[in-house]
Amino acid sequence: ETGVTQTPRHLVMGMTNKKSLKCEQHLGHNAMYWYKQSAKKPLELMFVYSLEERVENNSVPSRFSPECPNSSHLFLHLHTLQPEDSALYLCASSQDRLHPANTGELFFGEGSRLTVL
């Protein structure tokens, strides 16, 4: 199995739907992240979890709701999204929350391609 697995790989939803993205890491890491990748834009950090506690929320609209039930799983619950939310959503993990003392290396999943109609 790859280190970080994301499902589904592709998702099409209407603006009134509720769906969830799932991320699972098999690396024994303590920190997990959600990033949004839109065309022609830098990766945007959305949420950071360290030891299952949310430590960062970068002004993300409430229609995105993260959940981290344990250190291996991370969810992104989606409801009443807008077409501009269409993007590639990447999950990543690191040994610990990004800190100068560690390598700073992030391990990414292949992403979930979301299309909002």
Place this chain on the structure above:
Amino acid sequence: AQKVTQAQTEISVVEKEDVTLDCVYETRDTTYYLFWYKQPPSGELVFLIRRNSFDEQNEISGRYSWNFQKSTSSFNFTITASQVVDSAVYFCALSEGGANSKLTFGKGITLSVRP
């Protein structure tokens, strides 16, 4: 505030050509870390290298080499004798040295290597 600029958006080369991907960064910290990631068509970003601000020694790994110059705030990446498998989006990123550091990415450079 930290910032990463990758002025090149798309580069197309023919196989076996050398190609350099530029990265310019801005930070007020004296301690910081620079990274390059590769994103192949499959989607996942793959870590290539990490360099801290106190180590300006250039690094070579096979066909890849990195040139870090603090005087120009640049951390450029060169692929020698490019191959089709090098086709990907390449991201430069910066992390400052504080306890709440975060990784800031550039917009990425799409490299296409034609046979």
